[in-house]
Amino acid sequence: MQHSTVYENALALSLHGAMKTFGPVVALADGTIELRAGEIMALCGENGAGKSTLVKILAGVHAPDTGEFIVAGQHCSFKSVADSKAMGVSVIYQEPTLFPDLSVAENIFIGRQPKNRLGLIDHGRMRKNAATLFERLGVPMDPARRAEGLSIADQQLIEIAKAISLDAKILVMDEPTAALSGVEVDRLFKVARSLRDAGAAILFISHRFNEVMDLSNRITVMRDGRYIDTHLTRDVTVERIVRDMVGRDVDTLFPKTEAALGETVLAVDKLGRKGVFSNISFEVRAGEIVALAGLVGAGRTEVARAIFGIDKRDAGSVTVAGKALPPGNPQAAITSGIGFVPEDRRKQGLVMDLSVARNTALTLRHKFSRFGLIDGRAEKRTAATWSRKLQVKTSSMDQAVSTLSGGNQQKVVLAKWLATEPKVLIIDEPTRGIDVGTKSEVHRLINELAGHGMAILMISSELPEVLGMADRVLVMHEGLITAQLDRNEATPESVMYAATASQEKNS
Amino acid sequence: MSESATATVDTSQALSGTQDVRGPRWYTGRDAIMVYILVVFLLYAMITIPRFATPVTTGFLLLDVIPTLLIAMPMTLIIITGEIDLSVASIAGLSSAVLGVMWAGGANIWVSMAIALFVGLLAGIFNGVLIAFVGLPSLAVTIGTLALFRGLALVVIGDNAVANFPKEITAFASSKIGTTGIPVMVIPVLVVVVFFGLLLHKTAFGRGLYAMGYSKDAAHFVGINEGRSKFWLYVASGLVSASAGIFWTLRYTSARSDNASGLELTVIAAVLLGGVSIFGGKGSVPGVLAGVLLIGSLNYALRLGRVSDVVLVTVTGLLLIASVIAPSISSAISTWRHDQKLRRQLSDEATATAVN
Known part of the structure; x- marks a missing residue:
């Protein structure tokens, strides 16, 4: 297929001037996108740029207030997800929701299982059909297997298989690679390219520029709920895209400043949890940023959870500023001075329906108590102070955090932990799903905190972030620390080597 | 979920240019609406039902409402954490039976009451541990445990009823403050209401309950001990239910195994009617207070109008369903109003540009 000719390909879908508001919040002011058959269009934009709302309009989850929406030459107004599926639009989400108790094949054909003469489900035919689908995708997968325990990458492939079985002409992938390892990303891209070459139109959303440049034919950029521009990928540079996204130049992504290292604050000794990780020992000193690198599933988050006491540990000890921490007790960890910014801010970091003030003050609820009763004004004051320090964009302290953009939500999570004035801050994926502008703000903030003597343990799947921020890099592979690299030793090669080649460790 | 959450924010400022999003104000919140409905209903009842606006009515109505109100307090906190306690009426029945048997067996009345309370405590601990x-x-x-505790009550007292409680105590249970018609027992009940109100709205423990109701994970990450909080709620529920059972026994001067049976339905209906979300995370004690009084006075008014008990149960059931549906309807209405407003604004803009 000649990709230079995508502009002449048939228009698969077009949306012009779509607007969507929720109460007083304008989520999308001008949603505009054109997808042509046989192309992969990347959609870039900061968090809060309106990408998710646009995807939800395409998916039929939201109906736009205004705008012209044409799919396959027909004017459309989707009332439901079923409407959009009927028009051949399928959306693959970052984290698919399969039915864990059903087989892979049943998940694909749910609600439209092939029947035999008696009107019962024809399992044999269903499995054969599923197997054919996976063959077309070029990935081996057992259709009879239960969906429980499948990796996110495999679950996405099942969703894609389902989309193909529904004869989807338009595939929307909403940040599919966020939770995938390198190999899994490669496999997904192979599938995406083959679907494109078969004539499908694909909308691909990602915060990772190397993926966008690698995969897409064209790139559409959004900012502040508006369409900005569409470029041919081969004619455009990353710098240009970033400029479109933020409306200004982002000069340095990682403004690393050297901080003076102090005493050891966090000491982890021979920490173990059966079947998850073992023999984890390291220290973090005041003012030091230690990164925990490794592939997804290496056990990094699990180590952090065990340190903080969310999960129980089976072996080893954790010491904060010389004091041993009891196992499985987050409150004790907080009291002794650990803060934990978890990876999933929507589920773990925030109580989405509560206000900014309540969320910020949740970690300090005991501190604000006078004779057992909470001083509401002190609570609000503290929340306001930290929101201002971190420049959280919110109209009032009473606004529910669910109405904030992803970047601002992450700032609220940071605020609620910084308000406890921790000695150690554990940050799991500090910039996942966050826009470029806020990203560098978060990086600057982490550096600043280290500069003030905080010990920081950062878990990150983004190699540039690890290399750019960390004083020291611990690399994990299959539940073990396989390398401890100083800043000057840490290179993409040395980290990836330790993350994949566990057998070679310190022989 | 997020749609309905955002849709319930005040739409009056939509598209006015300011992005000022405030939470619901005190006079437009769900609990405030309950208070309005209660006031309107009471006024209506006073005007249309001849014997309603008298001290006698006030007295009987409040006496009727006390067990519901008592149990509604811990129930509110439990439902806010996303759980439920259906065994409350059976605990009340069990404590009533224990009180009766102890007294009939010759124990001191105060000792009997203490043991009845203790049995409620044990019942709460049993629920809480599980x-x-x-x-x-x-x-x-x-x-x-709804079935278990009721069964135990039957085991304890059988088909008998104990009625010969000391006159001065049973009289005290339904005595009034002067000529106001307000029962003396309202005072300790108000103490319980204020206690649970402060606990829910003004303490770190209460904050934790809301957080748990919304998101267990997020609550866990800020060090909230979910298990311990829930355990104490069920213990409190057991204790309060037993107190309600004791009150019930003394007020009607009758300890029976089927005392207060079916009361859990009224309590839960009142709590939900008071604006507590059955899904957890939302609700307030003032709202529940209004809900309890509304359901109580509605029942009383119907009874004055000689409506049978079967109809009363039916009405309670309908109210329960209505209170669960109400939030969805109100959010649907505000979404619709917002859409109308937007459409008007757009057509105004269109005419404005046409004129220009």
Whole structure:
């Protein structure tokens, strides 16, 4: 297929001037996108740029207030997800929701299982059909297997298989690679390219520029709920895209400043949890940023959870500023001075329906108590102070955090932990799903905190972030620390080597 | 979920240019609406029902409402954490039976009451351990104990009824403050209401309950001990239910195994009517207070109008369903109003540009 000719390909879908508001919040002011058959269009934009709302309009989850929406030459107004599926639009989400108790094949054909003469489900035919689908995708997968325990990458492939079985002409992938390892990303891209070459139109959303440049034919950029521009990928540079996204130049992504290292604050000794990780020992000193690198599933988050006491540990000890921490007790960890910014801010970091003030003050609820009763004004004051320090964009302290953009939500999570004035801050994926502008703000903030003597343990799947921020890099592979690299030793090669080649460790 | 959450914010400022999003104000919140409905209903009842606006009515109405109000307090906190306790009426029945048997067996009345309370405490601990520490679903556990505790009550007292309680105590249970018609027992009940109100709205513990109701994970990450909080709620529920059972016994001067049976339905209906979300995370004690009084006075008014008990139960059931549906309807209405407004604004803009 000649990709230079995508502009002449048939228009698969077009949306012009779509607007969507929720109460007083304008989520999308001008949603505009054109997808042509046989192309992969990347959609870039900061968090809060309106990408998710646009995807939800395409998916039929939201109906736009205004705008012209044409799919396959027909004017459309989707009332439901079923409407959009009927028009051949399928959306693959970052984290698919399969039915864990059903087989892979049943998940694909749910609600439209092939029947035999008696009107019962024809399992044999269903499995054969599923197997054919996976063959077309070029990935081996057992259709009879239960969906429980499948990796996110495999679950996405099942969703894609389902989309193909529904004869989807338009595939929307909403940040599919966020939770995938390198190999899994490669496999997904192979599938995406083959679907494109078969004539499908694909909308691909990602915060990772190397993926966008690698995969897409064209790139559409959004900012502040508006369409900005569409470029041919081969004619455009990353710098240009970033400029479109933020409306200004982002000069340095990682403004690393050297901080003076102090005493050891966090000491982890021979920490173990059966079947998850073992023999984890390291220290973090005041003012030091230690990164925990490794592939997804290496056990990094699990180590952090065990340190903080969310999960129980089976072996080893954790010491904060010389004091041993009891196992499985987050409150004790907080009291002794650990803060934990978890990876999933929507589920773990925030109580989405509560206000900014309540969320910020949740970690300090005991501190604000006078004779057992909470001083509401002190609570609000503290929340306001930290929101201002971190420049959280919110109209009032009473606004529910669910109405904030992803970047601002992450700032609220940071605020609620910084308000406890921790000695150690554990940050799991500090910039996942966050826009470029806020990203560098978060990086600057982490550096600043280290500069003030905080010990920081950062878990990150983004190699540039690890290399750019960390004083020291611990690399994990299959539940073990396989390398401890100083800043000057840490290179993409040395980290990836330790993350994949566990057998070679310190022989 | 997020749609309905955003849709319930005040739409009056939509598209006015300011992005000022405030939470619901005190006079437009769900609990405020309940108070309005209550006031309107009371006025209506006073005007249309001849004997309604008298001290006698006030007295009987409040006496009727006390057990519901008492049990509604811990129930509010439990439902806010996303759990439920269906065994409350059976605990009240069990404590009533224990009180009767102890008294009939010759024990001192105060000792009998203390033991009845203690049995309620044990019942609460039993629920609490299974739900908070073993981790079983509260719906299943308390359906089980609903039958279990009622069964135990029958074992304890059988088909008998104990009625010969000391006159001065039974009289005190339904005595009034001067000529106001307001029962003396309202005072300790108000203390309980204020206690649970402060606990829910003004303490770190209460904050934790809301957080748990919304998101267990997020609550865990800020060091909230979910198990311990829930355990104490069920213990409190057991104790308060037993107190309600004791009050019930003394007020009607009758200890029976079927005392207060079916009361859990009224309590839960009142709590939900008071604006507590059955899904957890939302609700307030003032709202529940209004809900309890509304359901109580509605029942009383119907009874004055000689409506049978069967109809009363039917009405309670309908109110329960209505209170669960109400939030969805109100959010649908505000979404619709917002859409209308937007459409008007757009057509105004269109005419404006046409004129220009």
